[in-house]
Amino acid sequence: MTVSSAPDPMLPEPLRIARAKRETHGVFTFELDVSARGGFPFLPGQFNMLYPFGAGESAISISSDPHQPDRLEHTIRAVGAVTRAIERLGRGDVVGVRGPFGSAWPIREAEGRDLVVIAGGIGLAPLRPVVYHALRRREAFGKVALLYGTRTPDDILYRKEIERWRGRLDVEVEVTVDTAGSDWRGNTGVVTKLISRAAFDPGRAFAMICGPEIMMRFCARELERLGVSLDRIWITMERNMRCGTGLCGHCQFGPSFVCKDGPVYRYDRVQDLLLVREV
Amino acid sequence: MPASAARLPVVLAAADLDALVQALAGRGYRVLGPVARDGAIVIDDVRHAADLPIGLEDVQGPGRYRLERREHDAFFAFTVGPHSWKQTFHVPVERLFQIRRHKEGFSVLPDATPRLHVALLGARACEIHAIEIQDRILIHGEHPDPRYAARRGDVFVVAVNCMRAGNTCFCASMGTGPRAERGFDLALTELIESGAHRFLIEIGSDEGAAVAAELPVRPANPEEIGAAASVSERTAAAMGRRLDTSGLKERLQKNLEHPRWDDVATRCLACGNCTMVCPTCFCVEFEDTTDLSGETAERTKRWESCFTLGFSHVHGGSVRSSIKARYRQWLTHKLAGWHDQFGSSGCVGCGRCITWCPVGIDITEEAAAVGLPEKDG
Amino acid sequence: MEQESLARSIAQHPLVAGMSDEHVDFLSGCVRNARLDEGQFLFREGQRADELYLIRSGKLALEIHDGARGTIVAETVGGGDALGWSTLFPPYRWELDARGVHFAHLFAIDGACLRAKLEADHDFGYAFTRRLLNEVHSRLQRARLQALDVYRARP
Numbered sequence: 001m002t003v004s005s006a007p008d009p010m011l012p013e014p015l016r017i018a019r020a021k022r023e024t025h026g027v028f029t030f031e032l033d034v035s036a037r038g039g040f041p042f043l044p045g046q047f048n049m050l051y052p053f054g055a056g057e058s059a060i061s062i063s064s065d066p067h068q069p070d071r072l073e074h075t076i077r078a079v080g081a082v083t084r085a086i087e088r089l090g091r092g093d094v095v096g097v098r099g100p101f102g103s104a105w106p107i108r109e110a111e112g113r114d115l116v117v118i119a120g121g122i123g124l125a126p127l128r129p130v131v132y133h134a135l136r137r138r139e140a141f142g143k144v145a146l147l148y149g150t151r152t153p154d155d156i157l158y159r160k161e162i163e164r165w166r167g168r169l170d171v172e173v174e175v176t177v178d179t180a181g182s183d184w185r186g187n188t189g190v191v192t193k194l195i196s197r198a199a200f201d202p203g204r205a206f207a208m209i210c211g212p213e214i215m216m217r218f219c220a221r222e223l224e225r226l227g228v229s230l231d232r233i234w235i236t237m238e239r240n241m242r243c244g245t246g247l248c249g250h251c252q253f254g255p256s257f258v259c260k261d262g263p264v265y266r267y268d269r270v271q272d273l274l275l276v277r278e279v
Numbered sequence: 280m281p282a283s284a285a286r287l288p289v290v291l292a293a294a295d296l297d298a299l300v301q302a303l304a305g306r307g308y309r310v311l312g313p314v315a316r317d318g319a320i321v322i323d324d325v326r327h328a329a330d331l332p333i334g335l336e337d338v339q340g341p342g343r344y345r346l347e348r349r350e351h352d353a354f355f356a357f358t359v360g361p362h363s364w365k366q367t368f369h370v371p372v373e374r375l376f377q378i379r380r381h382k383e384g385f386s387v388l389p390d391a392t393p394r395l396h397v398a399l400l401g402a403r404a405c406e407i408h409a410i411e412i413q414d415r416i417l418i419h420g421e422h423p424d425p426r427y428a429a430r431r432g433d434v435f436v437v438a439v440n441c442m443r444a445g446n447t448c449f450c451a452s453m454g455t456g457p458r459a460e461r462g463f464d465l466a467l468t469e470l471i472e473s474g475a476h477r478f479l480i481e482i483g484s485d486e487g488a489a490v491a492a493e494l495p496v497r498p499a500n501p502e503e504i505g506a507a508a509s510v511s512e513r514t515a516a517a518m519g520r521r522l523d524t525s526g527l528k529e530r531l532q533k534n535l536e537h538p539r540w541d542d543v544a545t546r547c548l549a550c551g552n553c554t555m556v557c558p559t560c561f562c563v564e565f566e567d568t569t570d571l572s573g574e575t576a577e578r579t580k581r582w583e584s585c586f587t588l589g590f591s592h593v594h595g596g597s598v599r600s601s602i603k604a605r606y607r608q609w610l611t612h613k614l615a616g617w618h619d620q621f622g623s624s625g626c627v628g629c630g631r632c633i634t635w636c637p638v639g640i641d642i643t644e645e646a647a648a649v650g651l652p653e654k655d656g
Numbered sequence: 657m658e659q660e661s662l663a664r665s666i667a668q669h670p671l672v673a674g675m676s677d678e679h680v681d682f683l684s685g686c687v688r689n690a691r692l693d694e695g696q697f698l699f700r701e702g703q704r705a706d707e708l709y710l711i712r713s714g715k716l717a718l719e720i721h722d723g724a725r726g727t728i729v730a731e732t733v734g735g736g737d738a739l740g741w742s743t744l745f746p747p748y749r750w751e752l753d754a755r756g757v758h759f760a761h762l763f764a765i766d767g768a769c770l771r772a773k774l775e776a777d778h779d780f781g782y783a784f785t786r787r788l789l790n791e792v793h794s795r796l797q798r799a800r801l802q803a804l805d806v807y808r809a810r811p
Contacts, residue, residue, distance in 0.1 A: 192801065255616035
């Protein structure tokens with residue numbers, strides 16, 4: 001009996017860094033050259049395992065436009081050994097890539113509804129493909145709001161792009177920071193505050209939230225308070241994703257594997273588990 | 280192994296068991312089976328029937344395992360030891376690839392998986408179920424593991440129906456034994472009575488039939504068939520433990536905050552033995568290293584246990600930092616979440632996790648206690 | 657007539673919306689229109705708190721000054737928010753600074769007048785205090801989340 005030669009999902013594919021951009025202190029964006037492989041199709045919310053030579057792998061969500069598969073971007077925060085090794089790379093260097101893995105934001109299901117995108121910190125990166133999609137297919141949605149909270153004014157990601165989005169009349173873009181000095185003219189306070197002030201109809205809203213787990217729990221409750229149906233709230237989970245294929249076990253979250261069944265989940269399906277400690 | 284009708288059971292004299300080993304070897308199989316080593320029955324190469332642990336029985340209990348010699352010359356009077364066939368197919372350590380750095384970046388050189396041509400001599404019903412479970416995960420899932428699949432490609436299974444129940448096992452209540460119903464080429468039941476020592480052999484595949492045809496066998500008579508059936512019945516009746524699986528999944532998933540988890544956490548050492556000896560536990564860790572020149576890197580995959588602190592590490596710390604959370608993860612995954620993920624329980628009732636737990640934690644006891652009202656005192 | 661139109665516009669504010677006309681009229685007797693320019697302080701920490709504010713539009717920063725760290729913005733507030741519950745409780749002193757970030761329109765409710773009416777009519781007192789409590793509750797939740805500093809990098 002011979003065994004099929006299905007491609008081994010554990011083998012990284014070397015891709016060259018075409019562009020490197022520093023976003024904020026400790027956060028940077030790499031665009032990878034995927035021209036030789038004819039693009040890199042993915043769904044908004046999916047992630048890749050990135051491998052800096054010899055240093056291990058890290059799960060990083062794809063942050064580019066899903067309608068432009070010839071441009072593959074990752075925005076990375078250097079916080080661990082692997083992401084710091086990636087940070088040391090630059091244009092022309094090669095990084096190993098496996099993916100795309102994981103579930104996607106339900107952008108088709110959200111069509112015809114008010115779309116509320118709520119991001120916290122680096123959580124804007126996995127939602128950026130959703131924003132690109134919504135702007136490209138603007139007519140498919142009702143109101144569109146991007147509510148983004150981060151730590152300080154210096155931590156605001158994609159600043160130029162956000163300013164461009166803010167300039168559009170058909171999208172509500174609100175940014176808030178947890179901490180600021182008096183020279184900051186924007187909003188100070190947590191992102192939940194933006195939710196109650198945003199112009200959307202809770203009865204027809206579809207919300208997608210990405211950020212630290214606590215922030216997502218607070219946001220989901222604020223949406224619930226306003227009357228958004230829990231089955232139209234989607235969040236992402238973070239666990240220790242190592243293989244990306246549900247075979248190594250590290251990212252178990254209740255009865256699911258975050259790398260395969262997540263990272264995007266419907267809130268009402270996980271809300272009970274979210275409240276159990278250490279699941 | 281396509282099933283075909285009218286393969287009638289045959290009988291082989293115990294003295295001729297070596298003919299089976301040689302027939303398998305003659306077909307090019309590497310024969311793996313039980314051998315006694317270092318005070319335990321482990322899985323290793325079997326070149327002759329005489330290599331088998333003749334006359335040995337294992338005495339097992341929670342946290343206890345001992346081999347004892349008996350006044351008989353049975354080949355298979357023991358049950359399961361610390362090894363399982365998991366280590367044959369889902370190997371404990373393997374290198375996946377090397378990566379060489381060069382001017383253009385780097386090249387990935389995958390390691391080839393050696394083609395296995397093995398005969399499993401003496402696989403128990405629970406172990407055949409365990410292999411099926413791992414196949415479901417590692418071959419029939421969304422992302423097959425090509426290395427595991429390659430190892431599973433060419434395997435001849437000689438099942439042995441247990442003639443004794445181990446004190447820690449509970450396959451009868453899990454529906455996974457003690458009699459092998461499928462998944463074998465040949466299935467042996469050892470019959471020792473009134474001076475006659477023989478094997479009733481059931482044939483499960485065409486290749487099994489071909490192997491049996493090479494052996495000095497004769498057709499089994501109805502008495503022998505009946506005797507083999509009663510061996511399995513006696514074993515089932517003698518089983519030391521049982522796990523009540525009705526409503527178990529829901530009960531565990533609804534009781535993630537039950538005080539029993541705190542209780543077991545005071546006993547559990549988080550050593551991970553249960554996961555290592557479990558024939559279905561499949562978790563692995565990956566290690567990336569470079570050589571001293573920094574020009575060549577490699578990735579190694581090795582068994583990992585959900586009982587380690589690093590297992591659930593995320594940015595900021597471990598999700599499951601308490602032993603309570605890690606034990607709960609293991610048990611609820613094995614007995615509950617497994618159904619959601621893979622359509623069956625992850626437990627085959629082999630009892631290894633009970634025997635090899637250094638403090639004798641009993642999965643059947645813990646599972647039964649979670650969700651029940653707390654006892655006073 | 658002027659009082660009536662004031663009452664109608666107060667009734668639009670989220671804190672008041674849904675209160676009975678009778679209660680809104682009753683409240684409006686304590687209310688004046690106010691405005692705040694960019695950079696101007698509405699009140700300063702330690703000063704006597706004698707007005708409660710309903711913000712109609714614009715943006716204010718609630719600031720705390722700390723010698724070593726400089727000025728820290730605790731939160732910005734804007735249209736739809738209410739501000740100044742120090743005016744309800746002794747010793748009636750502001751606990752932080754409120755500074756205009758963008759030109760703001762506000763309703764200023766006289767503290768002494770409001771306190772007297774809350775006491776005089778407990779039905780009104782309950783309706784108004786309940787709304788205020790809801791606002792305080794949200795503010796407390798937000799303060800907790802803010803204190804958690806959830807976006808900090810944790811290696």
